[in-house]
Amino acid sequence: MFEAKYSAPEVDLFGMRETPATDDDWVAPFAHGPVTTRVTLPGSKSITNRELVLSALADSPSRLRAPLHSKDSGNMVEALRALGTTIEPAPASGDYGDDWIVTPTEELTGSTTIECGLAGTVMRFVPPVAALALGPTVFDADDAARGRPMGGLIAGLAALGVDVDANSADALPFTVHGTGSVGGGSLEIDASQSSQFVSGLLLSASRFDRGIELHHRGERLPSVPHIEMTIDALRQRGVDASSRETGSWSVSPGPIAGRDVRIESDLSNAAPFLAAAVATGGRVTIDGWPETTTQVGADLAHLLPLFGAHVDVADGRITVTGPNEISGVDIDLTTGGELAPALAALAALASSPSTLRGIGHIRHHETDRLAALATEINRLGGEVEELPDGLRITPRPLTAGRWMTYHDHRMATAGAIIGLVVEGVRIENIATTGKTLPEFPSLWRRMVEAHVA
Ligand SMILES: O=C(O)C1=C[C@@H](OP(=O)(O)O)[C@@H](O)[C@H](O)C1
Numbered sequence: 001m002f003e004a005k006y007s008a009p010e011v012d013l014f015g016m017r018e019t020p021a022t023d024d025d026w027v028a029p030f031a032h033g034p035v036t037t038r039v040t041l042p043g044s045k046s047i048t049n050r051e052l053v054l055s056a057l058a059d060s061p062s063r064l065r066a067p068l069h070s071k072d073s074g075n076m077v078e079a080l081r082a083l084g085t086t087i088e089p090a091p092a093s094g095d096y097g098d099d100w101i102v103t104p105t106e107e108l109t110g111s112t113t114i115e116c117g118l119a120g121t122v123m124r125f126v127p128p129v130a131a132l133a134l135g136p137t138v139f140d141a142d143d144a145a146r147g148r149p150m151g152g153l154i155a156g157l158a159a160l161g162v163d164v165d166a167n168s169a170d171a172l173p174f175t176v177h178g179t180g181s182v183g184g185g186s187l188e189i190d191a192s193q194s195s196q197f198v199s200g201l202l203l204s205a206s207r208f209d210r211g212i213e214l215h216h217r218g219e220r221l222p223s224v225p226h227i228e229m230t231i232d233a234l235r236q237r238g239v240d241a242s243s244r245e246t247g248s249w250s251v252s253p254g255p256i257a258g259r260d261v262r263i264e265s266d267l268s269n270a271a272p273f274l275a276a277a278v279a280t281g282g283r284v285t286i287d288g289w290p291e292t293t294t295q296v297g298a299d300l301a302h303l304l305p306l307f308g309a310h311v312d313v314a315d316g317r318i319t320v321t322g323p324n325e326i327s328g329v330d331i332d333l334t335t336g337g338e339l340a341p342a343l344a345a346l347a348a349l350a351s352s353p354s355t356l357r358g359i360g361h362i363r364h365h366e367t368d369r370l371a372a373l374a375t376e377i378n379r380l381g382g383e384v385e386e387l388p389d390g391l392r393i394t395p396r397p398l399t400a401g402r403w404m405t406y407h408d409h410r411m412a413t414a415g416a417i418i419g420l421v422v423e424g425v426r427i428e429n430i431a432t433t434g435k436t437l438p439e440f441p442s443l444w445r446r447m448v449e450a451h452v453a
């Protein structure tokens with residue numbers, strides 16, 4: 001028998017306790033029973049945006065099959081077009097929109113402005129491409145993204161002899177004065193705040209005259225699987241790229257091959273859907289689960305059992321069956337900070353306290369995710385304490401309320417998970433999920449309604 005984890009004592013949709021609700025708030029669908037559904041998700045943001053960059057730098061055209069169509073990939077497409085790349089639609093190979101044919105230009109051209117939106121992958125992957133272009137390229141971003149750290153990349157480009165004109169050594173906006181070539185060679189950067197500084201330099205490095213020998217010097221190195229994804233994407237295109245030891249990478253100079261590549265589904269965006277099975281004691285199957293992958297979302301297969309779920313991965317799909325009662329966890333998410341918001345939401349619904357560690361760097365994601373998660377869960381009556389590098393979450397009965405997203409797609413989806421079992425959670429700016437999954441509101445509603453049908 002399904003029981004709501006905590007029900008609102010009184011749902012007053014027109015007089016919420018906290019910040020005034022607006023008509024644009026999204027009332028998170030409440031699950032009146034265990035959700036049971038099967039879903040296929042759109043392409044991975046991280047793979048789509050790497051393949052777009054590599055296709056723009058390649059020596060022949062590429063076809064990206066089933067790419068992600070979202071704000072982040074749209075910003076990447078526009079950025080590469082602004083530098084001279086041709087990107088055209090082709091008939092769809094997947095369920096979520098056209099394929100893309102990417103035809104590299106003979107000569108990348110700057111003299112343009114690139115809007116990065118909120119996309120870390122655009123602001124960290126495209127400046128090295130602009131260094132290979134001829135002419136100045138101005139990089140700017142949404143106000144909410146202007147505070148995201150850029151120091152490791154700006155310093156790295158400067159160490160390679162690239163002229164970067166920045167008001168701040170650590171933030172957008174700035175101008176990259178491309179000369180058409182980059183010498184490359186050996187350099188050290190501090191990638192403690194984002195692995196994307198490393199990925200950004202590696203993606204363009206085989207087009208540098210001497211390639212790159214890159215070393216990280218800093219207190220920690222987050223999101224290592226995302227760097228492995230970069231190395232893997234380079235190798236798939238015939239580039240000599242390797243990592244001799246943790247924190248050191250090399251890329252030899254040489255051509256990047258054009259490629260016909262099918263983009264894997266986004267396994268990080270699978271997190272809220274699989275969490276829905278855990279939160280409601282239901283069962284969720286996701287098709288298109290790769291057998292081998294560099295996506296850190298694959299870790300959900302061993303993380304969700306820690307919360308008491310049963311996980312079955314077979315025949316290209318994952319099925320998660322939720323427990324009667326969610327267990328608290330103590331986990332280190334250094335490699336998979338992207339998964340923290342969904343897992344924090346589950347921890348808030350558990351039967352015992354949890355600690356999420358190793359995620360100080362997610363203070364530099366779309367928002368300070370540690371502060372945002374603590375504030376929003378506590379606003380609903382929870383007890384979350386911020387740690388220097390994580391969260392301690394003590395489950396408390398939660399009640400209806402407004403959930404702020406801070407322009408963060410993963411905050412929006414974390415609120416939706418809680419809203420499955422706490423009636424009357426209203427999410428401010430659900431549209432922010434358009435960053436990586438514009439279909440989220442409709443897929444989520446369909447999931448919740450599926451068991452009733
Ligand atoms: O390279 C990538 O595609 C990403 C790297 C990670 O960034 P950080 O290293 O900044 O955590 C991850 O959190 C982000 O969502 C995507």
Ligand SMILES: C=C(OP(=O)(O)O)C(=O)O
Nearest residue numbers: 118119120121338365366
């Ligand atoms: C941190 C994230 O995004 P970005 O690529 O903008 O860094 C994320 O998607 O969780």
